[in-house]
Amino acid sequence: MNTHSGLAAGRSRSPRSFSARKVMSIRQGEIMWGYILIAPTVIGLGVFYLWPVVQTLYISMTKQGPFGGSSWVGISNFERLATPEFGQSLLNTLGYTAIVVFLGVPVATVLAAMLSTTKLRFRVFYRAAFFIPVITLPAAIGVLWRWIYNTDYGILNQILRFFGLNGSSWISDPNIALYSIAMVGVWMTVGYNIVIIAAGIQEVPAWYHEAAMLDGAGAVRRFFSITLSAISPTLFFVTVLAMIKALQVFDIVYLMVGDTSPAFDRVKPIVYYFYQSGFIENDKGFAAAVAIVLFILIASLTGVQFWIQKKWVQR
Amino acid sequence: MGAAMIRLRLPHCGIHVILIAGSAVMLAPFAWQFLTSVKSLNEATQVPPTLWPTQWIWTNYSDVFIHIPYAMMYLNTVLYAIIRTAGQLLFCSAAAYAFARLRFPGRGLIFAVCLSALMIPPELFILSQYQIMKGLGWLNTLQALFTPTIFSAFGTFLLRQFFVSLPIDVEEAARLDGCGPFQIYWRVMLPLAKPGLVALGILTVIAAWSDLLWPLIVNTQPQKMTLAVGLATLQGEFTVNYPVIMAAALIATAPLVLVFLFMHRRVVEGIAMSGSKG
Numbered sequence: 194m195n196t197h198s199g200l201a202a203g204r205s206r207s208p209r210s211f212s213a214r215k216v217m218s219i220r221q222g223e224i225m226w227g228y229i230l231i232a233p234t235v236i237g238l239g240v241f242y243l244w245p246v247v248q249t250l251y252i253s254m255t256k257q258g259p260f261g262g263s264s265w266v267g268i269s270n271f272e273r274l275a276t277p278e279f280g281q282s283l284l285n286t287l288g289y290t291a292i293v294v295f296l297g298v299p300v301a302t303v304l305a306a307m308l309s310t311t312k313l314r315f316r317v318f319y320r321a322a323f324f325i326p327v328i329t330l331p332a333a334i335g336v337l338w339r340w341i342y343n344t345d346y347g348i349l350n351q352i353l354r355f356f357g358l359n360g361s362s363w364i365s366d367p368n369i370a371l372y373s374i375a376m377v378g379v380w381m382t383v384g385y386n387i388v389i390i391a392a393g394i395q396e397v398p399a400w401y402h403e404a405a406m407l408d409g410a411g412a413v414r415r416f417f418s419i420t421l422s423a424i425s426p427t428l429f430f431v432t433v434l435a436m437i438k439a440l441q442v443f444d445i446v447y448l449m450v451g452d453t454s455p456a457f458d459r460v461k462p463i464v465y466y467f468y469q470s471g472f473i474e475n476d477k478g479f480a481a482a483v484a485i486v487l488f489i490l491i492a493s494l495t496g497v498q499f500w501i502q503k504k505w506v507q508r
Numbered sequence: 509m510g511a512a513m514i515r516l517r518l519p520h521c522g523i524h525v526i527l528i529a530g531s532a533v534m535l536a537p538f539a540w541q542f543l544t545s546v547k548s549l550n551e552a553t554q555v556p557p558t559l560w561p562t563q564w565i566w567t568n569y570s571d572v573f574i575h576i577p578y579a580m581m582y583l584n585t586v587l588y589a590i591i592r593t594a595g596q597l598l599f600c601s602a603a604a605y606a607f608a609r610l611r612f613p614g615r616g617l618i619f620a621v622c623l624s625a626l627m628i629p630p631e632l633f634i635l636s637q638y639q640i641m642k643g644l645g646w647l648n649t650l651q652a653l654f655t656p657t658i659f660s661a662f663g664t665f666l667l668r669q670f671f672v673s674l675p676i677d678v679e680e681a682a683r684l685d686g687c688g689p690f691q692i693y694w695r696v697m698l699p700l701a702k703p704g705l706v707a708l709g710i711l712t713v714i715a716a717w718s719d720l721l722w723p724l725i726v727n728t729q730p731q732k733m734t735l736a737v738g739l740a741t742l743q744g745e746f747t748v749n750y751p752v753i754m755a756a757a758l759i760a761t762a763p764l765v766l767v768f769l770f771m772h773r774r775v776v777e778g779i780a781m782s783g784s785k786g
Binding site: 222223224226227228229230231233234235237238240241242243244245246248249252304307308310313314315317318319320321322323324325326327328329330331332333335336337338339340341343345346348351354355380383384385388389391392437440441443444447448451464467468471472477480481483484485487488491492 | 520523524526527530531533534535537538540541544552553554555556557599600602603605606607610611612613615618621622624625627628629630631632633634635636637638639640655656658659660661664688689690693714717718720721724725735736737739740743744750753754756757758760761764765768769772775776779780
């Protein structure tokens, strides 16, 4: 029986005549190739991403010497975080995030709805205009806005003076620097949010709108009563993503405000604090503790978002 | 008839006003950046400002290359972007195909463990990645830039979702023709997954080009820096020469913007796809 079907399999390529052995070897081939194909990624993620997390947990409990030695210090790195300076950078990060999320996402939603108007002319142009900051490297954006915000020669103050208004020290006045930077944060992320939200709007069935139009609902009314609830899962996704990214803000602050600026302490975000302690002051154990606190912050705020979404996201 | 047309157009008119104002807010800074980049330092710091340069100083652009090894930084950035993207496309697609279509013991568990890397903020592994690079003696090398970043949980997840959504018939047909798992992945599924690969490729090029923290940490010698780090250095050492800094920023920005203008639809679709699937 076995020999017979084996011969048949040899002669014909019909699937019915595969022998048990051949099926076994195909199955083993599948298993073997499965492991081979995932191997680089699994090993790479393990070595460079997952194991380092365990390593960071360990580092956070140690004091790292400059030449590689380390000593166990327990939770003292975490205790050292209880300073006004770290508290301030926590506040800075949360303030920046609040503006980028609660101003940026609604603005992007309104713009995305406008861009989704049927038969809108110049749509491609508008979409491209909003998108260009997304493909601009944040370092270049920081350089650009530092120049625009410049107290003496920046175009923003020049325009204000032209209208007879007093300018401001946008990024060196400690009281407003964070807001100035957060505006840039909104400016540079709005295009990305628009694309995601517009994709969500595309999926709203046209007959929702047609039915509402028959009932005499105008564009604004339809935006609030139909579009917003239909895209609420997309809005939730965009909000979570924008929040996670904003909590990790670093580049634009690094480029826009120097560490000698009077506003520096009032804008310094957690990741800057992490970079500074880990790689400038070479206090790796403390930096690891900062990173862990940041992770806990991100995880818990994301958790809160998931909990709140039950109240506003329509499924 | 005419009145009806106008009434119909009216709401669009309001939309256009807002969108034009919005576009101006997005584009004017870049226009201002360009105009500054071709002014003399005197003219750039003149009060009240000139809008149009009285003299076009194109040498600001060549000056960038004198002050810092910008050409090397350019090359480093291009190589970093190419190798990181090529590596991710290869490794992520291979793993993604296996996770989506091949059955092997432990698949679900291994995939879940890989996914967990998605939720970790980079700060949590950067310290240790740095120590690995230092241990290998790779600080200030090109491979320090791309070695950790050719692996991606995000890319694997994105492409896996893509493979899962592809019809299974083609694969079955190839299998009946005697193709092994590798041939099916390489010859049949990869070509089908082209939109997903393009999307991941675009996102990865943008990420590599923009990356600041990791290159800033591992490559501190000017010859080994990327453009983003170079800009930061230039800004730090050279704060007052605004026209040259603007020229440098524009040189760094230009390639991606040009690529975007040519591949506009693909880029936007790629981002939208990562949003709906990632």
